[in-house]
Amino acid sequence: MSVRSEYLMSLAGMDLSGKTEDELVSLYNKLLNSGMHGLCFSPYEEGQEPGTLLSEEQIRRRIDIIKPHTKWVRSFSCTEGNELIPKIAKENGMKTLVGAWLGKYKSINENEIAGLIEVTKAGHADIVAVGNEVLYREDLSEDELLDYIYRVKKALPGIPVGYVDAYYEFGNRPRITTACDVILANCYPFWEGCSLDYSYLYMKDMYNRALKAGNGKKVIITETGWPNVGEKFHGAKPSKANALKYFINTQLWSKEENIDIFYFSSFDEAWKTSDEGDVGAYWGIWDKDENLKFSK
DSSP states (O other): OOOHHHHHHHHHHOOOOOOOOOHHHHHHHHHHHHOEEEOOOOOOHHHHHBBOOOOOOHHHHHHEEEEEGEEEEEEOOTTTTTTHHHHHHHHHHHHHEEEEEEOOOOHHHHHHHHHHHHHHHHOOEEEEEEESSSHTTSSHHHHHHHHHHHHHHHHHSSSSEEEEEETTTHHHHHHHHHHOOOOEEOSGGGGTTOOOOHHHHHHHHHHHHHHHTTTTTTHHHHEEESSSOOOOOOTTOOOOHHHHHHHHHHHHHHHHHHHOEEESBBBGGGGGGHHOOOOOOOOOSBBBSBBBTOOO
C-alpha cells in the first residue's frame, strides 16, 4: 500500500509540531495580515458588560483596528449601542452578519427583533441571525424561536435569515434547520474537550455534520477559536502555542477550501469570566487594551 503524505496532512492540517514559537508567530501574522473571512466583534471595554450602553467612539476605534484584517464583521445584538456596529462596519466597506440577542424576556426580545429589522431595512445587514444559542441555553422553545424567525423573514424579503447554535443542533432540530436560509454553526473543539492535536479534524467533522443537516444549504461557521490563557478543559489546553496553531490551521482551511468562518474573537473581554471561568477572558486576537497579542 502506498502512503500519500500530502493527503494525510490535508486531513490533519499543517504539521506545526516542529515550529518554534517565533516561527508560529510569524506565520500567524502573515495569515492575519493577508485577511480573513470574518471576525466576531467584541465591543466591551474593561469594566463594561452586556447592559452597558456602547459609545459610537469605542465602536469606531475598534472597527478601525480590525478592518485591515477581515472582510466581514459579526455583531450579536441590536440594542444598547450594538445597532451602531453594522452601520459603522458598512461605512468602512465591510460586510455584516447582524444578530438579535434573544433570551427569556419577551420585552427584550421584542426590542431586539425591532432593532434587527430597522438595521437591515437601513441597508446595514448582509445576513441576519435571529438568536444565538437560545436552544442550547433553553431560553426559548422551538416554537417560540420559529415565531421570531418567520417574523423576521416576512419583514425582510430577500435577506438571508438564519439562527446561530452549536453545529449539532441543526441535525437535532429539523424544523429550525428548515426555517433557516443559511446554517449558522458554532464549532468549538475546545469546549468539547478536544486536544489541540485532533482539533482540526474535529472542526472539519463539526462542519460536515452541519452541512449534512442543511441538506444543500450554505453553512457558515459563526464562531470558532482557541484561548491562550486559562484552565485546561478536559483534553483542551489553553496556551499561546495552541492558540497560534489553531488559528493557523483554521485560516489555512478557510482559504484553501473556501469555508466562511467568523473567528472568535476580535478582543479579549474580561466580563466573560463570570460564565466561562478564567478562560473566558482570553479568546481575542487583540487583548483587552486593544494591543495585538501575538506580534512579531
